[in-house]
Amino acid sequence: MGDRPVKVVEVGVCGVDTGMIWIGDPSYILHKDKKDLKDFQVEVGKDWDGFCELANKTDGCVQFDFVKGFEGLGVLIKGFGGDGTFPVEVFLDKDGLVTEARIRFR
Numbered sequence: 001m002g003d004r005p006v007k008v009v010e011v012g013v014c015g016v017d018t019g020m021i022w023i024g025d026p027s028y029i030l031h032k033d034k035k036d037l038k039d040f041q042v043e044v045g046k047d048w049d050g051f052c053e054l055a056n057k058t059d060g061c062v063q064f065d066f067v068k069g070f071e072g073l074g075v076l077i078k079g080f081g082g083d084g085t086f087p088v089e090v091f092l093d094k095d096g097l098v099t100e101a102r103i104r105f106r
Helices: 048-055
Strands: 007-016 020-023 061-065 071-078 084-092 098-103
Touching: 007 020
Parallel strands: none
Antiparallel strands: 007 084, 020 071, 061 071, 084 098
């Protein structure tokens, strides 16, 4: 792998009111025009209730895949104890590029 991180920086906090966090590219789920997603039709529920229904089928972490069958849509993380505000840190390499991100739930 690459160089070891040389610096850890707390970049902010993540607020949680649903007992879960989503990690993924927002461009896959937030579009003004749904036609933008025609090649990436997502399988995360038709609306918020549908998403929650899928999310409630697990107690831990879930990889969501694109309908076309390849992975990478995003990851849902649950099971960290509920709601709150959680610090987010990034690890930087010698060039100042992010090599890792961490959300501290405890």
